[in-house]
Amino acid sequence: MPLTRLPCACGFVWLLAVVAVAWLSELKENETISDVKLCRKALLLTKDNFRSSIIPLNIPKMFQVQTAKVSGAIYSSSCILLIINGNIYAYDYEDGSWSILLITEVFITNIYAEYCCYSSDYSCSSISNLILVYAIGGPVSDAVIYISNSLGFDFEELSLPQLKLLDGTFEGIFFFHSMSKFGVLLKNGDTARFAYIEPAKNETWGLPFHMSRRLHMLNLPGLKGFLIFWHEHRLLFSHNSGQLVEDIPIKEKKAVTHESFGLSGKSIYAIAGYENELAVLTTDFHFYYGTLGLLSTSLIKITEETPVTNGSAIMFESIGNVVIVTAVKDEDDPAYNFVVCCVNMQYVLMELEIGLKSCKAEVLRGDFDKKMHILDMGETLELSAKLVPQPSQLPIPIVTVSNPHSLGFQVKMYEDGYTFDGNTKFTINITLMQQHTSGRAHESFISDIKIPSLSTITLDLIERGMSCIDLQPPSGLISIGCNWKKKIIVRRDLTACMKKFLEPIELENNYTYIIEKGSYDPNYHSRPQENNVDLTIMYDYEELGCPGLVYYNSPWKPVIELWEETRRVEVVKAEFVLIEIHGLYTYNYSMTVGEASCVSQAQNWSSVIDASTIKGVHAWDRQNYLSCHENHESAPLLWPNVEYQVLGGSTKNSIIFDERNGIYVFLVRVVDPFYSYCDLTTTFSIYVYGAFPKQTLPDRLVFMSMLGLMLILLWLGYVIPKLSKSERGKK
Numbered sequence: 001m002p003l004t005r006l007p008c009a010c011g012f013v014w015l016l017a018v019v020a021v022a023w024l025s026e027l028k029e030n031e032t033i034s035d036v037k038l039c040r041k042a043l044l045l046t047k048d049n050f051r052s053s054i055i056p057l058n059i060p061k062m063f064q065v066q067t068a069k070v071s072g073a074i075y076s077s078s079c080i081l082l083i084i085n086g087n088i089y090a091y092d093y094e095d096g097s098w099s100i101l102l103i104t105e106v107f108i109t110n111i112y113a114e115y116c117c118y119s120s121d122y123s124c125s126s127i128s129n130l131i132l133v134y135a136i137g138g139p140v141s142d143a144v145i146y147i148s149n150s151l152g153f154d155f156e157e158l159s160l161p162q163l164k165l166l167d168g169t170f171e172g173i174f175f176f177h178s179m180s181k182f183g184v185l186l187k188n189g190d191t192a193r194f195a196y197i198e199p200a201k202n203e204t205w206g207l208p209f210h211m212s213r214r215l216h217m218l219n220l221p222g223l224k225g226f227l228i229f230w231h232e233h234r235l236l237f238s239h240n241s242g243q244l245v246e247d248i249p250i251k252e253k254k255a256v257t258h259e260s261f262g263l264s265g266k267s268i269y270a271i272a273g274y275e276n277e278l279a280v281l282t283t284d285f286h287f288y289y290g291t292l293g294l295l296s297t298s299l300i301k302i303t304e305e306t307p308v309t310n311g312s313a314i315m316f317e318s319i320g321n322v323v324i325v326t327a328v329k330d331e332d333d334p335a336y337n338f339v340v341c342c343v344n345m346q347y348v349l350m351e352l353e354i355g356l357k358s359c360k361a362e363v364l365r366g367d368f369d370k371k372m373h374i375l376d377m378g379e380t381l382e383l384s385a386k387l388v389p390q391p392s393q394l395p396i397p398i399v400t401v402s403n404p405h406s407l408g409f410q411v412k413m414y415e416d417g418y419t420f421d422g423n424t425k426f427t428i429n430i431t432l433m434q435q436h437t438s439g440r441a442h443e444s445f446i447s448d449i450k451i452p453s454l455s456t457i458t459l460d461l462i463e464r465g466m467s468c469i470d471l472q473p474p475s476g477l478i479s480i481g482c483n484w485k486k487k488i489i490v491r492r493d494l495t496a497c498m499k500k501f502l503e504p505i506e507l508e509n510n511y512t513y514i515i516e517k518g519s520y521d522p523n524y525h526s527r528p529q530e531n532n533v534d535l536t537i538m539y540d541y542e543e544l545g546c547p548g549l550v551y552y553n554s555p556w557k558p559v560i561e562l563w564e565e566t567r568r569v570e571v572v573k574a575e576f577v578l579i580e581i582h583g584l585y586t587y588n589y590s591m592t593v594g595e596a597s598c599v600s601q602a603q604n605w606s607s608v609i610d611a612s613t614i615k616g617v618h619a620w621d622r623q624n625y626l627s628c629h630e631n632h633e634s635a636p637l638l639w640p641n642v643e644y645q646v647l648g649g650s651t652k653n654s655i656i657f658d659e660r661n662g663i664y665v666f667l668v669r670v671v672d673p674f675y676s677y678c679d680l681t682t683t684f685s686i687y688v689y690g691a692f693p694k695q696t697l698p699d700r701l702v703f704m705s706m707l708g709l710m711l712i713l714l715w716l717g718y719v720i721p722k723l724s725k726s727e728r729g730k731k
């Protein structure tokens with residue numbers, strides 16, 4: 001009987017609400033429990049760890065489900081998503097409500113999601129938003145797959161063009177977050193293998209393995225890419241998301257070892273996995289326990305007398321703690337009761353002394369264990385770990401990452417003194433960087449650096465040993481992506497308020513100003529508009545503060561600072577773009593595309609807005625930015641004399657204002673895709689001053705009054721020094 005529990009149950013909220021589902025099916029729509037014969041299976045949900053008795057869940061009558069057969073279930077937020085008769089339903093276990101999520105023509109057989117329990121940061125918490133549902137068994141080119149990015153509330157058909165070109169029977173699709181790729185399991189004859197697909201790239205392949213019958217898959221928690229595959233007579237393990245899938249050897253007694261489960265003559269009844277552990281019940285109710293890891297995987301028979309029957313299920317409660325639950329039911333009582341048997345593996349293994357090699361180390365600790373770190377573009381991260389071997393043991397530490405296409409690392413290990421009982425201590429320093437910058441991998445091996453990805457990093461010991469339950473390999477999550485604490489701020493040394501051009505009191509009180517007709521384009525194409533009217537703009541003082549001060553007649557470009565929370569990191573030297581958010585275009589750029597030494601035609605606001613579905617100031621970002629200093633076949637350099645509208649980077653481009661005094665509100669966005677994974681953007685305002693007001697008087701009059709003014713100034717220049725001299729004389 002399958003049993004599943006809340007992901008991250010040891011995390012925050014769910015500590016007391018461990019929920020387990022023992023499966024079910026065949027409950028007629030309005031059947032009461034007394035109708036159900038004992039052989040019928042039921043769907044049971046406990047919120048108190050099986051302490052109280054439970055009445056099975058029934059699907060509501062109104063859904064008109066004839067004979068409900070559940071073929072899959074996952075947790076998603078406060079719901080359990082269930083495949084019932086090929087469609088997807090949700091049961092909210094907080095308010096007890098049911099809903100229909102997806103009814104399709106195809107008969108859905110599988111549902112898949114992953115969970116991240118390392119951190120509440122968005123890169124981690126959003127992992128469970130992605131859910132895949134699909135039907136297996138047909139040719140892969142006809143596979144129907146639905147994807148949800150919203151915890152199952154909306155599903156849409158997933159189109160992966162690469163699938164159409166593959167051969168074989170479709171046996172499943174998974175999104176392995178720990179390698180940021182789809183994995184598709186394909187079967188051809190008696191051989192299966194994984195194809196890994198990421199958008200706009202050719203697929204890569206895992207190694208083939210023998211598969212004559214359909215296998216169940218168990219994706220172990222921890223996002224390390226640990227997978228268990230099994231059917232009654234087969235038990236396989238992969239430590240790298242299916243790239244290498246191998247039989248788990250099984251030890252019966254001291255000397256007897258079988259290369260695979262099939263050779264032991266047993267059949268599997270139930271299975272449970274944890275981060276690095278595995279427990280197996282066989283149909284003859286023998287119990288096996290195993291440890292998982294690179295070169296550490298093995299399974300050993302623990303006992304022949306487990307208190308289990310046909311209604312039993314198995315689950316890990318925590319590291320080294322297995323729970324065997326047996327549902328018991330009275331003929332007359334609708335509710336089920338439970339017999340719960342907890343097995344502490346450390347204790348059991350010690351009792352048995354069945355020739356287990358003792359653990360190879362006393363201490364194996366990493367400062368990164370169960371934590372998430374963020375590695376933004378071009379950064380490095382320093383992690384550190386401690387290792388203390390057991391006396392006379394020489395454990396070999398091994399660092400693995402689940403996504404070597406994205407994450408590179410270097411390891412230094414050195415002796416670091418002695419423990420008080422004389423064992424050598426080792427420190428292991430791990431430096432993480434993007435594979436792209438490590439310079440150690442072939443280009444075809446590296447993921448697209450522009451796309452954020454995830455990877456876990458694990459420090460394990462080769463042949464760690466079965467009895468190392470207290471010595472779990474430390475493992476952490478690395479998010480290669482945006483550090484949400486980063487933001488940009490435009491430096492403002494001098495404001496219009498300091499120089500009394502504007503008063504804060506004025507600005508605070510719903511200050512408005514006019515943008516004259518003919519100086520703005522609401523479509524941001526910088527074209528004069530017919531039928532334009534004067535615009536009255538309300539100034540948002542709370543958001544923008546007092547505008548920075550800029551003299552109209554000197555080339556200008558904002559100084560952008562990168563901040564991480566309250567710490568100023570640096571001045572941004574990367575390429576950025578800006579645009580006046582009300583459409584003012586009374587400014588242009590000092591450089592042309594030719595002067596900026598472009599080798600392909602540079603993008604500009606008009607061309608980007610035309611090509612984008614977002615018709616506004618947010619159209620141009622790091623996703624669609626193309627540097628004109630690289631060759632782009634689609635954009636040969638044809639018009640070198642048009643404006644170059646990108647600032648920063650290697651050019652000295654700047655803004656030149658027309659003769660117009662007034663407020664400009666700019667949106668600025670860093671577009672260099674190699675600066676950060678974050679969308680660094682902000683709005684800021686400036687006040688341009690120093691331009692003479694537009695000429696409303698005839699030219700000659702202006703000339704005459706200018707002349708007059710100059711004469712007066714000249715006279716003042718003559719008379720003031722005189723005056724002060726005579727003042728001094730008086731003193």
Ligand SMILES: *[C@@H]1O[C@H](CO)[C@@H](O)[C@H](O)[C@H]1NC(C)=O
Pocket residue numbers: 030031032
């Ligand atoms: C179940 O529902 C059917 C029709 O929906 C009804 O005829 C039947 O009496 C119901 N059975 C019980 C036990 O309520």
Ligand SMILES: *[C@@H]1O[C@H](CO)[C@@H](O)[C@H](O)[C@H]1NC(C)=O
Pocket residue numbers: 200201202
């Ligand atoms: C995919 O493979 C084909 C043929 O093997 C090759 O022509 C093409 O360039 C590859 N595409 C990518 C994105 O690697």
Ligand SMILES: *[C@@H]1O[C@H](CO)[C@@H](O)[C@H](O)[C@H]1NC(C)=O
Pocket residue numbers: 309310
């Ligand atoms: C368990 O069920 C199987 C078939 O469903 C049966 O052959 C076996 O005898 C049962 N075992 C026990 C202990 O009831």
Ligand SMILES: *[C@@H]1O[C@H](CO)[C@@H](O)[C@H](O)[C@H]1NC(C)=O
Pocket residue numbers: 382384412414429
């Ligand atoms: C290892 O890391 C620690 C902490 O980051 C540092 O103090 C130490 O100098 C590093 N050792 C080496 C050899 O790099």
Ligand SMILES: *[C@@H]1O[C@H](CO)[C@@H](O)[C@H](O)[C@H]1NC(C)=O
Pocket residue numbers: 508509510
């Ligand atoms: C500013 O405008 C808002 C709404 O437009 C109004 O509620 C508020 O009273 C105004 N404040 C002042 C100081 O006029």
Ligand SMILES: *[C@@H]1O[C@H](CO)[C@@H](O)[C@H](O)[C@H]1NC(C)=O
Pocket residue numbers: 588589590591592642643644656
């Ligand atoms: C900017 O505008 C001025 C005045 O309209 C013009 O002389 C100058 O050539 C323009 N600069 C560019 C780079 O187009």
Ligand SMILES: *[C@@H]1O[C@H](CO)[C@@H](O)[C@H](O)[C@H]1NC(C)=O
Pocket residue numbers: 526601602603604605606607639642643
């Ligand atoms: C924008 O670039 C296109 C070519 O991509 C060019 O035809 C157009 O004149 C440019 N617009 C401006 C305002 O420079």
